[in-house]
Amino acid sequence: MPELPEVESVVQAMNGAGVAGSRIESVQVFWPRSVGGDTRWFERAVTGQRIVGVSRRGKFIRLDLSRGAVLVHLRMSGMISVAPCGPPPRLHDRAILTLEPSRELRFHDPRKFGRMLYYEDPEERLGQLGPEPLDEGWGPVVLQQILGNRKRMIKPLLLDQERVAGLGNIYADEALWLAQVHPERRAGDLSPEVVARLAVALREVLLQGIRNGGTRLGSGMGNFGGLDLNPANQHALRVFRRAGLPCPRCGTTLERLIVGGRSSHVCPRCQRLR
DNA sequence: CGTCGAGCCTGAAGGC
DNA sequence: TGCCTTCAGGCTCGAC
Numbered sequence: 569m570p571e572l573p574e575v576e577s578v579v580q581a582m583n584g585a586g587v588a589g590s591r592i593e594s595v596q597v598f599w600p601r602s603v604g605g606d607t608r609w610f611e612r613a614v615t616g617q618r619i620v621g622v623s624r625r626g627k628f629i630r631l632d633l634s635r636g637a638v639l640v641h642l643r644m645s646g647m648i649s650v651a652p653c654g655p656p657p658r659l660h661d662r663a664i665l666t667l668e669p670s671r672e673l674r675f676h677d678p679r680k681f682g683r684m685l686y687y688e689d690p691e692e693r694l695g696q697l698g699p700e701p702l703d704e705g706w707g708p709v710v711l712q713q714i715l716g717n718r719k720r721m722i723k724p725l726l727l728d729q730e731r732v733a734g735l736g737n738i739y740a741d742e743a744l745w746l747a748q749v750h751p752e753r754r755a756g757d758l759s760p761e762v763v764a765r766l767a768v769a770l771r772e773v774l775l776q777g778i779r780n781g782g783t784r785l786g787s788g789m790g791n792f793g794g795l796d797l798n799p800a801n802q803h804a805l806r807v808f809r810r811a812g813l814p815c816p817r818c819g820t821t822l823e824r825l826i827v828g829g830r831s832s833h834v835c836p837r838c839q840r841l842r
Numbered sequence: 843c844g845t846c847g848a849g850c851c852t853g854a855a856g857g858c
Numbered sequence: 859t860g861c862c863t864t865c866a867g868g869c870t871c872g873a874c
Contacts (some may be wrong), residue, residue: 569869601850627868644869645852660852679851681868720844729869734868782865785867786854829846831866 570627570642572700572734573777573801576768579646581795585650587631590667591618602662602677604685613686614638626697626733628688637690639683640675645747646682649674652832663688674793697733701770708764715755722758723751724828726770734774738783738808741833743769745807750839751827777801785809807833 582588595611598605603610617633624630629640629648638649653672657664663684665673675684676745697711715722725731726740734744744751746769749762758766758841777783780801806816811824815835825832 574867641868642851644866669869677851678853679866681850681852722847738867783867795846830868 570644570646571736571739571777572624572627572702572774573739573780574782574799574803575624575627575629575642575734576778577782577797578642578795579622579629581797582622582629582648582650585795586673587650587667587673588619590624590669590671592616592633593664593668596657596664596666598657598663598664599662599677599680602675602680602684603676603681610686616630619667620826625694626700626729627736628694630694632690636686636688639685639690639693640686640688641683642677643679643681643683645679646675646677647792649676649795651794676792695760697729698731700733701767702734706765707769708760708768711767711770712760712763714759717756719754719756721751721828722749722753722755723830723832725755727828727830732770736830737775737830738785738805739770739773741808742773742806745833745835745839746773747830748838750841751825751832751833752841778806780804807835809833 592614595612595615597607600607613636614633617631617635619631621632631638650673652670653666653670658676660676660678661674662677663675667673680815698714699706718725723744725741726735743800744765749766749767781797782799783801784799785802807822810822811833813822815822815838817836818837820835822835823832823834823836
């Protein structure tokens with residue numbers, strides 16, 4: 569579930585729930601690796617601190633504290649909820665931050681891939697991320713600079729967070745289809761017109777995802793625990809997980825292939841390799 | 843620099 | 859119905 573639009577939706581919901589401004593009264597950790605492995609250290613670092621701001625960078629949720637910050641990465645199955653205190657921990661709850669005034673922020677993550685890490689200086693991690701398609705300065709020039717004359721395939725490059733931040737498998741496939749670019753095209757081989765098209769497409773699919781409150785696939789996040797999330801972008805997807813169905817643009821049967829080890833969805837007619 | 847496979851984990855879905 | 863295999867929205871590491 570978690571790519572840029574999903575994370576953005578969670579952050580907006582957290583701000584709607586008034587997380588910023590509250591104080592972390594206590595911490596419970598049920599799976600130490602979720603907080604970096606050293607539960608005591610994490611507890612000592614965040615307990616008593618005030619959450620002064622909640623924002624997003626790439627796929628990270630950033631909780632700025634009076635001193636330092638907590639970066640949450642949902643990875644494959646992470647979820648955040650904010651709700652009244654009280655209910656016992658649920659199966660797969662990995663950590664609970666009890667907030668003042670009385671509420672609790674839960675980090676729920678069945679697959680245990682997600683992380684909630686404290687940094688004295690979050691830029692140490694966030695500084696490694698590339699620009700985002702929703703940045704002010706984003707456009708063909710920035711994208712072309714990223715592509716350079718690289719021989720790497722375009723899709724793995726788009727998924728590389730140090731090059732472009734925020735994209736995952738869903739939105740990469742959607743943008744490549746929109747721009748009519750085959751995922752295996754060499755990044756540096758794209759013509760200026762195609763680069764311009766792709767720069768716009770990346771922005772559009774992400775904005776649409778945010779407008780729709782994110783994408784829910786399978787039994788992913790719903791309105792989990794008081795965040796009032798209601799993802800609807802799954803209905804707007806045009807190629808992702810739609811192999812065998814007709815291309816919305818030309819009617820050709822969509823195909824699924826593996827690119828850089830990830831499943832990819834393309835229209836063989838709209839997205840040619842050569 | 844780039845690609846590949848394995849590992850981290852669990853649950854859902856599909857085949858038989 | 860039930861067991862078994864395969865697969866998944868992410869990312870990191872080591873080998874080549």
